[in-house]
Amino acid sequence: MTENQASATSAAEAAAEDEVVGICQDLIRIDTTNPGDHSGPGEREAAEYVVDLLGDVGLGPVVLESHPKRTSVVARMAGEDPARPALLIHGHLDVVPANAADWQRYPFGGELVDGFVWGRGAVDMKDMDAIVLAVTRQRLREGRRPARDVVLAFTADEEAGGTWGAGFLTAEHPGLFEGVTEAIGEVGGFSVEVGDQRMYAVQTAEKGLAWLRLTATGTAGHGSMIHGDNAVTALAEAVARIGRHEWPVRLPESVRAFLQAASAALGVEFDPEDPETVIGKLGVMGRMVGATVKNTANPTGLKAGYKVNVIPQSAAAEIDGRFLPGCEEEFLAEIDRLLGGAVKREFIHHDIAVETTADGALYEAMSAALLAEDPQATVVPYCMSGGTDAKWFSKLGIRCFGFSPLRLPPNVDFSGMFHGVDERVPVDGLRFGVRVLDRFLDIC
Incomplete structure (x- = not known):
């Protein structure tokens, strides 16, 4: 120039x-x-x-x-x-x-x-x-x-x-x-303070979407009777299993790269089996990064019944599911296992996970533009928990x-x-x- x-x-x-x-x-x-x-x-x-x-x-x-x-x-x-x-x-x-x-x-x-x-x-x-x-x-x-x-x-x-x-x-x-x-x-391209290092996180990946509607059906009846086929009970049990499930750690390359850079900035050893060691030291950024080391499934809605003394024939719930790049099949198979046979699922919205590599001329241009304004910073890739x-x-x-x-x-x-x-x-x-x-x- x-x-x-x-x-x-x-x-x-x-x-x-x-x-x-x-x-x-x-x-x-x-x-x-x-x-x-x-x-x-x-x-x-x-x-x-x-x-x-x-x-x-x-x-x-x-x-x-x-x-x-x-x-x-x-x-x-x-x-x-x-x-x-x-x-x-x-x-x-x-x-x-x-x-x-x-x-x-x-x-x-x-x-x-x-x-x-x-x-x-x-x-x-x-x-x-x-x-x-x-x-x-x-x-x-x-x-x-x-x-x-x-x-x-x-x-x-x-x-x-x-x-x-x-x-x-x-x-x-x-x-x-x-x-x-x-x-x-x-x-992406926003700054985050990690230890005494300022990093700019460029998004190279984002989790996939599996917004699910769960439905359980049973036999309608009077609320005063003993009832072994209660749709609300079946649904509530499935929702609780999903909501409390501990998903295993999975580290796509974008997540691993960010955690490695953060570990170096914090002066701690990176342990891929225990990323919480680093995540716990990231402050407010830890919430976003913590959601990218595993799949997630959060219950967000329940609907059943129309009168307190009537056992309804059906009950429904909504789940916000997010899966990491490369983990969609594993995620859905685990959801099905947690549901059991009594509860069915359908997609409210379903979309892919996206991931690219932190290299090439465009990534270099993003890095150069950021560092021209903030030369003491570093640029790192990361995975977004949303879509x-x-x-x-x-x-x-x-x-x-x-x-x-x-x-x-x-x-x-x-x-x-x-x-x-x-x-x-x-x-x-x-x-x-x-x-x-x-x-x-x-x-x-």
Whole structure:
């Protein structure tokens, strides 16, 4: 990069940094709550806001609705070398519900307080949407192209599995992603303090989804009678077995690599048979990492009966199951064993686990962009305990990473803000993300 190019980049970053906070606030103020069906407000208003911002700088997005108000936006930004395979940057517009009574600040207020932007979606993931929009707008204003073509996707429905967003786009409009071989999205590139070392965790894997509905059937009857065929009893026993089950430790390469780096930073020996030795010293990050050393299955719902003195004929429960890369068959076989013969299962939503390797030019570009801003840090791969739209895009043969760069203050419970109360993102973190993403687009 020449001195003039570096100066132009610096000026662009500064302008985008000035804009990113306002965009993040605006997006939070647009309620895109996704209850898991079509009863919410949908993503249309947020999508129209995105279209206006991109159209203002000459980019003509494609707007697609899978269902009324379930709106996604896709645009393509020309790169310096159009012969190279394209890069996808994706972010979702929907958010999970928020009960305002539980929050210190109104969850859709986008308030700027104590150096943080508060509100539902602040970290999941209207922050990254804002960073992408701010950087894109400034680069287009100044005529600075990314290193290669970049496809931008702002999707609906990610918080309910993505069927009406990324699932719809990849199934019905795959041509929008023609030539794309790699992608970045949530959740990765955020900082975590481990001992006296700051690490940036880049997501190279995420667990698979097995949201299950369990059903037990029995014989209806009077609640006063002795009854040996009670659906509620059979279901409750199966749910308790699953909820209390101790899953064995499994370490995909992404998990092992993170734990090895964390062990070195903490000055403790890494024992793959006992990862809790390290996890217990990771503070708030330990909750996220701890969920990636084994499969998990958490009961989340029960439904049975309609009157206290009537034994119902059927009972149902819901299980949030997550399996590690390479562990799907083992997970489902163990669930079936725990269910026994009296309880049946069906999928509410079922999707793959995703894993790639922590190498190659794109991973090096992510690392270089982060370290240019924070030279004393290290970059490590990790596995995400949740799921993202990467599952859908990977089915098109796209290699997916989680890279939404944020530098966080020490001791911030970052993982706890996802779907939690008082979700907020530091202004300095947003500005950091702008600088990193802008630099990344020059070298990706």
